[in-house]
Amino acid sequence: MHHDVPAAVLRALIAPGRPPARLLLTGWFSFRDGEATAGDVLAQQHMSAELARAGIPHDTAWSPGFRPGALSLETADPGAYDTLLFVCGPVHGRQVADLHVRFRSLRRLAAGVSVVDPAHPAATGFHAVVARDGTPAPARRDLAAGAPVGPVPPVAGVVLSAGQGEYGSRRRHPEVNERITGWLAGKDCAPVPAETRLATDDWRLCATAEQFLALVARFDVVVTTRLHGLVLGLRTGTPVIAVDPVAGGAKVSAQARAAGWPALVAAEALSARMLDHWWEWALSGAGRSAAARHSIR
DSSP: OTTTTHHHHHHHHHHTSOOSSSEEEEGGGTTSSOOOOOOHHHHHHHHHHHHHTTOOOOOOOOOOSSSSSSSSSSTGGGOOOOOEEESSSSSOSHHHHHHHHHTSEEEEEEEEEEOOOSSSSSHOOOEEEEEEEESSSSSOOOOGOOOOOOOOOOOOEEEEOOOOOGGGGBBBBHHHHHHHHHHTSSSSSEEEEEEOOOOOSSSTSSHHHHHHHHEEEEEEEEEEHHHHHHHHHHHTHEEEEEEBBBBTTOOOHHHHHHHOOEEEEEEEGHHHHHHHHHHHHTTTTHHHHHHHHTTTO
């Protein structure tokens, strides 16, 4: 069951007869040299929601590399907490073991974790472990499986060109790509880099044009500086934000005019405000309807 781990953890937290006064929620997403995976963060969201539902005050420690400025293991005062809860990932390695040193005055529990070596100090340092696997007990469902999530954001295919040396001094590709990718980094979307180049010896690339069309058809929007990013996006009925990376306009602009496609941005006019305008339009009913009229199935 999805709630098997949280229920067991809450029982362990309350078992001493007094719930935690304040708990520090940690995981591999807390380590400066660790990583924040989607599964780790969903595990955090699941356990945080369960703690809140149980009325247990808590804070989460985040890696400074993932959430700069947020509470981190380095800035968290051990004296402000009486309990530490570590969620998801393996309880193994120096970083986990170091938690037991820095937060030695706290009661320490692990939840939804893999026990790689039960004798390792990283594992033995916890007062209680509710494992997902690695112990004689039956495996439990991972915390990410039942985590509460927000609305699913759009999937944005990103098809950029870095070449086209034939345009000489009119090339604006580096600065245009930098502005587009910087803008995308601030959008709530699932960005997927896509390459129009085909190859039969590289699994990361499509081997046929039909495979590329199948990929593009699954995007909610395409952001591109390539002519064929525009053409093939529209062919699949996917709204496209086309940016011409050549000063004065070149083949991307010409193709947008030929197709009668309005979501075109010139290199000289590129701005976050302009991209936001076309983003909202492309994801609206009007943008989707306009793209659907160009599709060839």
